[in-house]
Amino acid sequence: MYGSHLSIAGGMVNALDEAARLGMDCVQVFTKNQRQWAVKPLDAVEREAWLAKLKELGWDTPRNGGRGRGPVRVISHNSYLINMASPDPDAWKKSVDLQRVEIERCEELHIPLCVAHPGAHLGKVFPRKPGEPNVLDGKPNKDEIAGLKRIVKALDAIHKSLPGYQTITCLETTVGSGTNLGYDFQHLGYIREHVREPERVGFCFDTCHVTAAGYDMTTSRMANAVLREFASICGSKHLKVFHFNDSIGQVGSRKDRHAHIGDGQCGLSCFQAIIQRKGYESVPKILETPKEGHSDGLEWDIVNIRRLQRLERRTVGRDSR
Numbered sequence: 001m002y003g004s005h006l007s008i009a010g011g012m013v014n015a016l017d018e019a020a021r022l023g024m025d026c027v028q029v030f031t032k033n034q035r036q037w038a039v040k041p042l043d044a045v046e047r048e049a050w051l052a053k054l055k056e057l058g059w060d061t062p063r064n065g066g067r068g069r070g071p072v073r074v075i076s077h078n079s080y081l082i083n084m085a086s087p088d089p090d091a092w093k094k095s096v097d098l099q100r101v102e103i104e105r106c107e108e109l110h111i112p113l114c115v116a117h118p119g120a121h122l123g124k125v126f127p128r129k130p131g132e133p134n135v136l137d138g139k140p141n142k143d144e145i146a147g148l149k150r151i152v153k154a155l156d157a158i159h160k161s162l163p164g165y166q167t168i169t170c171l172e173t174t175v176g177s178g179t180n181l182g183y184d185f186q187h188l189g190y191i192r193e194h195v196r197e198p199e200r201v202g203f204c205f206d207t208c209h210v211t212a213a214g215y216d217m218t219t220s221r222m223a224n225a226v227l228r229e230f231a232s233i234c235g236s237k238h239l240k241v242f243h244f245n246d247s248i249g250q251v252g253s254r255k256d257r258h259a260h261i262g263d264g265q266c267g268l269s270c271f272q273a274i275i276q277r278k279g280y281e282s283v284p285k286i287l288e289t290p291k292e293g294h295s296d297g298l299e300w301d302i303v304n305i306r307r308l309q310r311l312e313r314r315t316v317g318r319d320s321r
Contacts, residue, residue, distance in 0.1 A: 004287040004301045013049045026284040028075040031105040071282035078102045078116045084154035085119030085147035106167040115204045118182035121147025133252035134176040138186035152194045172204040175212040183213040189233040206243035214252035218267030242285040261307045272311040
């Protein structure tokens, strides 16, 4: 289940056409301009073209987060502007309203999963100082707890206003830069545990973000230990999407900079542990790696997917960077 985040420039259906051309199993898209608050309604003609292409590809899976026939083939990513952890009431409400629009658009487009960054609490960065690694002890400080509670409140408000909607919000792991929440698996587990409708919340595991946050997956043993830790806190069945990105930054660097598979600091064991782990076969694995230029005359997405495919049965040694 390999795919990529593809552009919707010129029409949303173009992303589906490109995914099919590249032989992908799945795709991630924005459903709107991710850097604008203003949202135009979905164009009816564009929507019908999208739905027709989904049907043609056999990708129109049930909008229940993948429960039922077939795996999820299409994922949306929400706007970068949204901050459901904001302490400012006006900014918080604006974020809630835009996230609601994101979910509404997913429903219209039959997109089962919407990946969302948890948000930034905008309080004190304590106990970390600039350049210091995250403290991954599962003990959020006062400002972090307040931010997590605001995210819970936001999701509850959205769910209440959209009864019966099937789209699942997938909270994404983060590197922990600034006051961003989600760098500790406990943050994500806390949110799902406290929302009134937990069945409407899942998770997205970004390999670059997890590595830069401080979870070391550079050997097979450590990679599997991290996956077990995530499963024990968040639950394997709630992990709906992987973002497959190598990390330019070292383990614990807190730098969100993506690299091509095998060209960064995650370690090949990071990707192989996920690929070979039972239960994750049908979970979509989305590339968000650079697309500029080519390698050996091939699109980088194809190159990266082939690198991943070679890991399916390969044994990766201890020095796997």
